[in-house]
Amino acid sequence: MSKRPAIALFAVCLLSAYAAAQSVKAAPAVGNAGGAARAVIGPYVNRVDSSSARIVWISERGTPPVRVFVDGGGQHLEVRSIPSEIASRSELLQTAKLDGLKPLTRYEYYIGSEEVPPRGTFLTAPAGQAPFRFAVYGDTRSYPDRHQVVTEAIAKENPAFVVCSGDLVADGDAWDQWKAQFFDPARSYLERATLWPVRGNHDGNGTLFASLFGLPETRLYYSFNFGNAHFVILDSQLEDKGHAMLRWLKRDLAERHAEWNFVFYHIPTFNVGGHTSDWGRDDYLPVFESAGVDFTLTGHSHLYERFLPIGPAGKKPVIHIVSAGGGAPPYEVRPSPILAGGIGRSELHYCVFEINGNRCDLAAKRPDGSVMDSLSLVKEGGVYQADVMAAAFETEKAKRLEFMFVRPTADLDAIPSPGQKVQVSVRADRFPENCTVTVRQAKEETNWEVEPQKVAAEENAFSFAARAPADFKLGGKGFEPPLRVALTVEDHGRAYSAEDVTIYFSQDSARKAVPIPSAVDIPYMPRRVTVDGDLSEWAGVKPLPLPFDKKETSSFRIGWREDGLYCAVSVKDATVKADPDAPWGSDTDGVDLFIEKDFARSRGMGENASEYVFSPAPESGPGPGHASVVYGRNRSKDSGVACAWRRSKEGYSLEFFVPAAALEPAKMQAGTMLGMNFILNDDKVAVERFFCDKKPENRRSPMRWGAVRLAK
Numbered sequence: 001m002s003k004r005p006a007i008a009l010f011a012v013c014l015l016s017a018y019a020a021a022q023s024v025k026a027a028p029a030v031g032n033a034g035g036a037a038r039a040v041i042g043p044y045v046n047r048v049d050s051s052s053a054r055i056v057w058i059s060e061r062g063t064p065p066v067r068v069f070v071d072g073g074g075q076h077l078e079v080r081s082i083p084s085e086i087a088s089r090s091e092l093l094q095t096a097k098l099d100g101l102k103p104l105t106r107y108e109y110y111i112g113s114e115e116v117p118p119r120g121t122f123l124t125a126p127a128g129q130a131p132f133r134f135a136v137y138g139d140t141r142s143y144p145d146r147h148q149v150v151t152e153a154i155a156k157e158n159p160a161f162v163v164c165s166g167d168l169v170a171d172g173d174a175w176d177q178w179k180a181q182f183f184d185p186a187r188s189y190l191e192r193a194t195l196w197p198v199r200g201n202h203d204g205n206g207t208l209f210a211s212l213f214g215l216p217e218t219r220l221y222y223s224f225n226f227g228n229a230h231f232v233i234l235d236s237q238l239e240d241k242g243h244a245m246l247r248w249l250k251r252d253l254a255e256r257h258a259e260w261n262f263v264f265y266h267i268p269t270f271n272v273g274g275h276t277s278d279w280g281r282d283d284y285l286p287v288f289e290s291a292g293v294d295f296t297l298t299g300h301s302h303l304y305e306r307f308l309p310i311g312p313a314g315k316k317p318v319i320h321i322v323s324a325g326g327g328a329p330p331y332e333v334r335p336s337p338i339l340a341g342g343i344g345r346s347e348l349h350y351c352v353f354e355i356n357g358n359r360c361d362l363a364a365k366r367p368d369g370s371v372m373d374s375l376s377l378v379k380e381g382g383v384y385q386a387d388v389m390a391a392a393f394e395t396e397k398a399k400r401l402e403f404m405f406v407r408p409t410a411d412l413d414a415i416p417s418p419g420q421k422v423q424v425s426v427r428a429d430r431f432p433e434n435c436t437v438t439v440r441q442a443k444e445e446t447n448w449e450v451e452p453q454k455v456a457a458e459e460n461a462f463s464f465a466a467r468a469p470a471d472f473k474l475g476g477k478g479f480e481p482p483l484r485v486a487l488t489v490e491d492h493g494r495a496y497s498a499e500d501v502t503i504y505f506s507q508d509s510a511r512k513a514v515p516i517p518s519a520v521d522i523p524y525m526p527r528r529v530t531v532d533g534d535l536s537e538w539a540g541v542k543p544l545p546l547p548f549d550k551k552e553t554s555s556f557r558i559g560w561r562e563d564g565l566y567c568a569v570s571v572k573d574a575t576v577k578a579d580p581d582a583p584w585g586s587d588t589d590g591v592d593l594f595i596e597k598d599f600a601r602s603r604g605m606g607e608n609a610s611e612y613v614f615s616p617a618p619e620s621g622p623g624p625g626h627a628s629v630v631y632g633r634n635r636s637k638d639s640g641v642a643c644a645w646r647r648s649k650e651g652y653s654l655e656f657f658v659p660a661a662a663l664e665p666a667k668m669q670a671g672t673m674l675g676m677n678f679i680l681n682d683d684k685v686a687v688e689r690f691f692c693d694k695k696p697e698n699r700r701s702p703m704r705w706g707a708v709r710l711a712k
């Protein structure tokens with residue numbers, strides 16, 4: 001503005017009005033030559049390189065092309081916006097394409113008229129090497145006020161561009177959310193910084209995402225260059241059956257010649273807290289490692305995790321960072337030996353990178369600008385400085401140790417009485433081979449007494465003594481109170497410590513503590529039952545007794561034949577509710593059937609358990625209805641599952657069949673026991689349950705299912 005005094009004066013007069021227009025909640029006005037058009041969203045700048053840029057905003061329907069004026073580096077440009085349709089919306093996407101720009105130049109742009117202050121500025125990419133700064137953050141969805149706290153801090157850093165690592169909004173198919181949750185709060189930095197977005201799992205089917213960011217709908221991955229750095233954006237939501245994105249990535253990384261290489265995507269490859277995801281480990285990670293990628297930056301788990309460098313032995317490793325502190329609710333962090341600092345951070349934050357030649361500085365900052373984590377890399381001869389290289393983990397070792405301190409499982413040599421000392425044998429397949437482990441009592445008051453002990457891990461286990469507390473008992477999740485210890489693990493001169501690790505007891509140990517439930521006999525059906533919802537074939541079959549009091553249920557009948565299990569359910573419920581999303585709907589009437597096939601008295605849905613949800617489908621009339629398998633180890637074996645329903649005088653009946661193949665390894669012969677949990681749901685309430693015990697405290701036991709025996 002300073003080069004045009006007349007406009008500058010005018011601008012000063014308008015300053016207060018301009019500031020008000022920039023406030024986040026108000027839709028800032030965009031004057032056009034005719035004066036009436038308003039920006040519904042934006043403006044924002046994306047797809048900037050060293051000679052071109054795109055200024056974009058969303059206008060109301062019917063807005064004609066608008067004049068855009070651009071000043072910078074002694075150039076004065078004037079272009080007209082091109083309005084384009086947005087899928088199934090009446091609003092228009094206005095795009096001003098700029099070409100012939102100068103590298104490393106800050107441009108200011110005016111929309112509609114030069115007689116107003118500039119709507120924003122942007123910086124073009126350097127043609128060659130020049131120091132620059134950019135910011136990264138993610139998971140900005142759902143809480144615009146929290147998002148804005150972060151964007152205001154990012155704006156103060158004055159980055160050339162910002163990468164948002166996905167989940168910009170809660171539902172990317174919901175148009176209104178883009179303005180409220182993302183673009184309005186992000187105005188703080190969008191006035192000066194280019195935006196490069198990543199698609200997250202919340203960002204919808206891609207239609208609106210593609211429109212807003214000028215991408216082809218079927219290809220939301222891309223790359224760009226800035227100075228001596230190359231940036232790749234992947235789409236971890238893509239169902240990439242033909243590996244098109246992977247092939248593109250290999251080509252893209254082979255063609256680039258940059259000192260620094262960053263890859264951004266939403267679902268992390270390494271992640272200890274929150275979702276514990278491992279996206280792309282088998283196919284993308286080897287490409288990152290062989291192509292010399294420096295950083296992966298992801299989101300999805302709402303926390304901050306910087307992993308120690310990970311890579312093939314002797315080669316330059318990759319630094320993996322999860323940064324999802326843009327506003328979405330923070331997630332629980334967990335300790336890990338492969339995390340810098342030993343554990344992540346669950347705070348609002350953003351990352352700032354400064355690139356200067358062969359040096360890269362990272363600072364992860366809280367919204368008040370205080371530094372939460374930092375790292376400086378200097379690259380020479382294709383590797384980082386010695387201390388960084390020395391801290392690196394070989395990839396396979398990192399995979400093994402990642403969850404070392406998360407829920408280690410132990411076996412007990414005996415079930416202790418309260419106050420009794422027992423030997424706790426911890427399974428160490430996630431610990432370094434042949435390490436030594438110092439076990440101490442955790443600082444937390446646990447009631448378990450643990451003397452400091454240094455023990456050796458052999459054959460993937462280490463063992464230590466602990467005294468059970470006076471109030472020790474079997475509770476809903478296992479043994480209570482939990483055993484918490486401090487661990488220091490030594491391995492070839494490296495030591496890893498965690499101050500508070502909860503040891504979980506194995507199912508084998510829990511089983512020793514829980515008596516075998518008395519099984520209920522279910523009859524052999526004299527002939528095959530037709531699964532049609534008509535229960536007349538069940539006339540002679542007694543209702544199922546409950547395991548704890550042998551009283552018959554009012555609703556369930558089960559029988560067996562060599563070909564599988566047959567079930568009949570009669571329900572007194574005149575208003576049948578079915579959710580179109582069944583079985584995922586929470587409001588669906590019907591039954592949940594859990595079958596544990598090998599009768600190992602599982603603590604829950606183990607490998608040999610299946611869950612079926614059967615619900616009537618009122619809209620499709622009587623007869624065959626839903627038969628939905630939501631869990632099964634081998635779904636192909638579940639393919640013969642059949643279900644039908646019918647209205648009855650007092651409500652409805654359900655009839656279903658689970659074939660013998662779906663019940664393997666159990667044999668369909670007299671004497672076989674199956675674990676079973678059978679729940680009838682009506683209006684979100686479990687109105688009848690087949691459990692091992694009627695006492696609520698025992699139902700909460702880890703072995704809470706009942707059992708049936710196939711009788712002759």
Ligand SMILES: [Fe+2]
Pocket residue numbers: 167200201202266299300301
């Ligand atoms: Fe996500």
